[in-house]
Amino acid sequence: MSDFEKLKKIMKKRLKKSRYLHTLGVVEMAVKLAKVHHIDEKNAALAALLHDYGKNLGKNDMLLAIKKYNIPVDEVSAKSMSLLHGEVGAELVCEDLGICDPDVLNAIRYHTYGRVGMSALEKLIYISDAIEPGRDYPGVKELRALANESLDKALKVAVSDSISFVVAKGHSLHLNTITLWNDIVING
Numbered sequence: 001m002s003d004f005e006k007l008k009k010i011m012k013k014r015l016k017k018s019r020y021l022h023t024l025g026v027v028e029m030a031v032k033l034a035k036v037h038h039i040d041e042k043n044a045a046l047a048a049l050l051h052d053y054g055k056n057l058g059k060n061d062m063l064l065a066i067k068k069y070n071i072p073v074d075e076v077s078a079k080s081m082s083l084l085h086g087e088v089g090a091e092l093v094c095e096d097l098g099i100c101d102p103d104v105l106n107a108i109r110y111h112t113y114g115r116v117g118m119s120a121l122e123k124l125i126y127i128s129d130a131i132e133p134g135r136d137y138p139g140v141k142e143l144r145a146l147a148n149e150s151l152d153k154a155l156k157v158a159v160s161d162s163i164s165f166v167v168a169k170g171h172s173l174h175l176n177t178i179t180l181w182n183d184i185v186i187n188g
């Protein structure tokens, strides 16, 4: 069994079925887009497979991990701890699996709320998470087509959609996402 197949087994055990299927969808999309945009396919597949590694943790385990790894908790994340599943997941992937490539870890770390200055791989995972084949919402088809054309154009729409969605639900926005949006608008 290849290392990747072993990691798939680990994720299958770790995640509930629907999230595991979502994860396979993200892998499929990330590899496809990596080919189109000349991004390292191996890193794309790896980051996609592991992006929700921190997602199955309960509140208590999240708090323990946050303490252990000194993850800063802002006002928004304090209210919805699951926002930090990327930060926690990145730390755990390195510690549990020995996969510590900084770009792969950052793609995991920032897949939920993004950040200014995302690498190509970080953008790829953020977008693939939003448009994997299992996603179904108004505009997702158009966003898939846009992602084939340009990761930056797709990122702009994906961030805008995500902000609209969060605001419509009456939730607070993570500062990274607001800052990322402003940076995209101001600096293109």
Ligand code: FE
Residues within 6 Å of the ligand: 051, 052, 055, 085, 111, 112
């Ligand atoms: Fe996630």
Ligand code: FE
Residues within 6 Å of the ligand: 022, 051, 052, 129
């Ligand atoms: Fe996800």
